[in-house]
Amino acid sequence: MSKGEADGALRARTGDPAVVVKSLVKEYPDVVAVNGISFTVPRGKVFAFLGPNGAGKTTTVEILECLRKPTKGEASVLGYDVRKDERRIRKVIGVLPQQFNTYERLTVKENIQYFGRMYDRALDADDLIALVGLEDKTNSLYMNLSGGQKQKLGVATALVNDPELVFLDEPTSGLDPKARRDLWQAIESLKKRGKTVFLTTHYMEEAEVLADAVGVINKGKIVAMGSPDELITRYGVASRLVVKSPSTNARQILCKFSDCTVRESNGDIEVSLSSKSVLPDIISLMDKNDITYTELLLKRSTLEDVFLNLTGEQLGRAE
Amino acid sequence: MRLSRIVTDVSSSLKMLWRNKGSLFWMIAFPVMLMVIFGAIFSMEGGTNLTLYIQDNDGTALSQNFTGVLNSTGAFDIHYLDTGIDLEETIQDEEIHRILIIPSNFTESLFMNGSASITLRQDPTDQTTASATSQIVRAVVYEFNKQFANSSREISVNELGIVLEQEFRYIDFFLPGVLGMTIMTSGIYGSIAVNTRYRKNGILRKVATTPMTKAEWVISKVLYQIVVAFISMTALIVVAVLAYGVEVSINPLVVLLVVTGSMTFSGIGMIVARFVKDEEAAESAGGAINFPMMFLSGIFFPLEFMPGYLQAIGKVMPLYYVGQGLRDAMINLDYEGALFSAAIVFTLAVVLIAIGAVVSSWTDE
Numbered sequence: 148m149s150k151g152e153a154d155g156a157l158r159a160r161t162g163d164p165a166v167v168v169k170s171l172v173k174e175y176p177d178v179v180a181v182n183g184i185s186f187t188v189p190r191g192k193v194f195a196f197l198g199p200n201g202a203g204k205t206t207t208v209e210i211l212e213c214l215r216k217p218t219k220g221e222a223s224v225l226g227y228d229v230r231k232d233e234r235r236i237r238k239v240i241g242v243l244p245q246q247f248n249t250y251e252r253l254t255v256k257e258n259i260q261y262f263g264r265m266y267d268r269a270l271d272a273d274d275l276i277a278l279v280g281l282e283d284k285t286n287s288l289y290m291n292l293s294g295g296q297k298q299k300l301g302v303a304t305a306l307v308n309d310p311e312l313v314f315l316d317e318p319t320s321g322l323d324p325k326a327r328r329d330l331w332q333a334i335e336s337l338k339k340r341g342k343t344v345f346l347t348t349h350y351m352e353e354a355e356v357l358a359d360a361v362g363v364i365n366k367g368k369i370v371a372m373g374s375p376d377e378l379i380t381r382y383g384v385a386s387r388l389v390v391k392s393p394s395t396n397a398r399q400i401l402c403k404f405s406d407c408t409v410r411e412s413n414g415d416i417e418v419s420l421s422s423k424s425v426l427p428d429i430i431s432l433m434d435k436n437d438i439t440y441t442e443l444l445l446k447r448s449t450l451e452d453v454f455l456n457l458t459g460e461q462l463g464r465a466e
Numbered sequence: 467m468r469l470s471r472i473v474t475d476v477s478s479s480l481k482m483l484w485r486n487k488g489s490l491f492w493m494i495a496f497p498v499m500l501m502v503i504f505g506a507i508f509s510m511e512g513g514t515n516l517t518l519y520i521q522d523n524d525g526t527a528l529s530q531n532f533t534g535v536l537n538s539t540g541a542f543d544i545h546y547l548d549t550g551i552d553l554e555e556t557i558q559d560e561e562i563h564r565i566l567i568i569p570s571n572f573t574e575s576l577f578m579n580g581s582a583s584i585t586l587r588q589d590p591t592d593q594t595t596a597s598a599t600s601q602i603v604r605a606v607v608y609e610f611n612k613q614f615a616n617s618s619r620e621i622s623v624n625e626l627g628i629v630l631e632q633e634f635r636y637i638d639f640f641l642p643g644v645l646g647m648t649i650m651t652s653g654i655y656g657s658i659a660v661n662t663r664y665r666k667n668g669i670l671r672k673v674a675t676t677p678m679t680k681a682e683w684v685i686s687k688v689l690y691q692i693v694v695a696f697i698s699m700t701a702l703i704v705v706a707v708l709a710y711g712v713e714v715s716i717n718p719l720v721v722l723l724v725v726t727g728s729m730t731f732s733g734i735g736m737i738v739a740r741f742v743k744d745e746e747a748a749e750s751a752g753g754a755i756n757f758p759m760m761f762l763s764g765i766f767f768p769l770e771f772m773p774g775y776l777q778a779i780g781k782v783m784p785l786y787y788v789g790q791g792l793r794d795a796m797i798n799l800d801y802e803g804a805l806f807s808a809a810i811v812f813t814l815a816v817v818l819i820a821i822g823a824v825v826s827s828w829t830d831e
Contacts, residue, residue: 212675213675214671214674214675234677237675237676237677238677240675242672242675244668244671244672244675245668246668247668247672248667248668248669248672249669249672250478250482250669252481252482252485252486253478253481253482257478257481261474261475261478262672262676264470264471264474265471265474265673265676265677265678266676266677267677288485304672308676
């Protein structure tokens with residue numbers, strides 16, 4: 148696949164990070180959607196913007212895509228200022244907008260070709276169809292595709308100009324688990340091709356599976372930033388041990404050992420572990436006190452715990 | 467400005483139109499049906515009887531008796547013409563298809579010379595009614611002659627033709643009107659649909675992230691409307707010529723009026739879509755502009771049929787100038803009149819497209 152020659156000069160600016168945002172503010176008459184956020188996305192990485200609906204994810208992304216003008220602050224994309232270089236930015240980015248939609252009476256291939264002709268140079272439509280795994284739907288009208296197939300076509304149209312940076316705004320929102328995992332594969336293949344991917348999601352698993360770096364955003368502010376592992380280590384509880392026990396003294400003994408919570412519904416005792424190395428100590432403690440158990444389950448902490456810890460709010464959870 | 471983007475958008479839109487049989491029906495088949503139906507309704511002669519004009523230059527008891535017998539057959543609606551009028555002019559003005567002329571010396575000649583002739587003139591283009599008329603008149607004359615059997619007097623019928631010059635029929639009036647109406651309907655609704663639906667369903671947002679500019683988008687959408695207008699025009703003209711034998715002139719003024727008419731109504735649609743963002747509400751607003759304009763602009767019947775104050779309203783409707791201009795350019799061959807209308811429509815097109823392009827939102831803020 149050939150890279151657009153006309154874009155060659157633009158692509159030369161490899162020194163700049165993919166995205167730089169400084170003290171960005173977006174105010175609307177009734178709400179401050181983005182409230183002074185700063186972050187940097189290095190090239191070649193998958194960056195996930197994680198937060199609940201209305202957190203300011205899409206507003207930020209649409210400022211970077213030059214669809215909205217910032218109120219204050221600075222933002223640059225591949226070295227270009229979003230206020231001044233709209234035209235250049237549009238040539239080198241690919242976008243899957245939130246709730247992607249395209250022409251319902253054009254086929255998969257015709258839709259890709261349509262968007263391809265908007266650029267000076269475009270990748271071959273059949274290659275893109277193969278990349279997202281829609282070969283058997285090449286000549287199906289968009290209106291006859293399933294939700295997952297529509298999103299795959301959306302990803303293909305976002306890649307049609309062979310962009311350096313791809314924005315995927317809630318790519319798997321509303322999809323069933325199978326379709327979601329299918330799409331994750333397609334997104335992972337982008338990373339292998341050296342693309343920078345800017346992803347927004349309110350699904351924890353999505354960020355954990357795909358992202359190199361995660362920015363957690365809530366109410367227009369970034370509340371944490373780092374790799375999924377870093378965030379879990381720093382803000383999550385390392386892991387938790389779930390104990391199902393018929394012994395009446397189990398709760399008393401275990402909660403003396405460490406922080407723990409008891410599920411009222413089924414009597415499960417969840418013990419927070421500072422590290423996995425304390426596991427043998429707990430087991431021997433239970434033996435010593437004649438605590439029997441029907442089940443021991445070691446749960447790794449997730450980004451959901453991170454979000455809960457950071458904001459005190461529950462986040463939507465992927466199936 | 468990149469031509470390839472515009473061409474891609476227009477050709478894709480046409481492809482989608484072709485696949486949308488519903489839209490295709492409303493844009494092309496419906497106007498044709500409307501024209502055929504209205505053309506058929508208004509081209510019928512009133513009642514089942516034939517209209518026969520009689521000019522009785524004799525005015526004697528005998529001639530009146532004769533026309534009375536003709537009347538009593540019930541085959542004709544008889545209209546009497548005054549003597550001493552300019553017959554040829556009256557025939558053209560009243561579009562008279564058949565007329566019976568009784569000469570001033572009818573009774574005198576019959577009694578003095580034993581013979582007299584009356585003249586039946588008919589438009590031969592409608593052969594069935596012409597031969598029926600001829601037979602009925604001759605039958606009456608034959609019966610009449612029987613009473614003179616003993617006196618060997620005889621009335622003869624002298625048949626002549628009528629050549630009607632430039633016969634103006636309803637279909638001639640309606641074809642340019644229905645074309646103007648189609649341009650208006652698809653222009654207003656088409657641009658409302660594009661600007662509300664594509665904004666709401668996110669297609670506009672996706673397109674806005676590509677290098678396509680707002681100017682290219684607006685030009686594509688207007689160009690598409692113009693192409694659709696020419697497709698509708700072709701269908702209407704082909705049917706009008708084949709079914710009604712309408713004589714249509716296609717000249718640069720017709721082309722100019724179709725192009726600027728499409729632009730005018732696209733501009734109106736863009737402005738409506740800007741201020742009424744909900745798709746259904748915008749379509750209702752489009753209807754509120756479309757329907758009054760359709761009936762007040764002299765499309766279905768001449769403006770002169772309406773009371774004065776409605777005529778005044780009609781004359782400020784853009785559609786009036788599109789319809790009247792097309793009528794002058796295509797049918798009446800009144801190029802001066804067409805040019806006047808075209809100038810007005812051209813001005814409207816430029817102003818409305820400019821306003822529409824400026825106000826229509828491409829991205830948020």
